Amino acid sequence: MTTPVSSQVATWTETVKNRLSRALPPDQILPDRQPAYVSSWIYVFGVLTLAALVVVMASGGVLAAGGSSWWHTSGLGHFVNSLHLWSVEVFFACMVIHLWGKFWMAAWRGRRGLTWLTGVIAFVTSIATAFTGYLSQTNFDAQWISGEAKDGINSIGVGSWFNVLNPGQMLTWHIVLLPLAATLIAALHILLVRRHGVVPPLGDEEREVPR
């Protein structure tokens, strides 16, 4: 004999669905309109950072598939290697200009503290990813940088498990762990921007769409 399931007891899938739909209402996550104050070039640099990140990940994926001998010796390998480097340059330039704009706009206003914090963590994670990228070039640059960095890393006591002189470990951090962390934190950052809305300019708070 089977026991009938009470309709009063929510299943875990139902609970998760309800919580998600409360936390991420579809009209806020995928809006088709934005407040008028978003019509400014300074609001463009967040999405430019995201676009550069897509190129960084795609070119990095091709480099990982080709391997170091390919990117050092073939013309196409040199091109993809340069594409990876320059997309990283654009990524960081746009991210820092985005940071300047948001800092002078006090973008943590209106209960957006967590949005600001996830942006800070994304920035720091990106720096760590870029650093391990320099160590994964398999050239004399990488050797020199790791030789210089080891003392700094040892001075903070983490050299035994984050060994910058170990290229295999640095490559794993660079192409698996840190990109995964950076992507997840960037996704959370974007969801929070969608959830709380784009921050209005200082003194323009009354034009913000209530949520």
Place this chain on the structure above:
Amino acid sequence: MDNVFAAGRYLSWGVVSISVANVVIVLVMLVVFALALLLPFPSDRDRTPAAGGGPAPADEGREP
């Protein structure tokens, strides 16, 4: 052609040492930041001048 493997030029000021290339990049970023604040953003009205209708109210929003 210049030797691309030659050491870069550096500016030094006390304990601060920075390559000329990095100084140029920082200056360009500052210029882009200033332009982003000063240049007008194209509006729907600029893109479709013959579409009819007057200027949209400022708070009506726009298509992203």
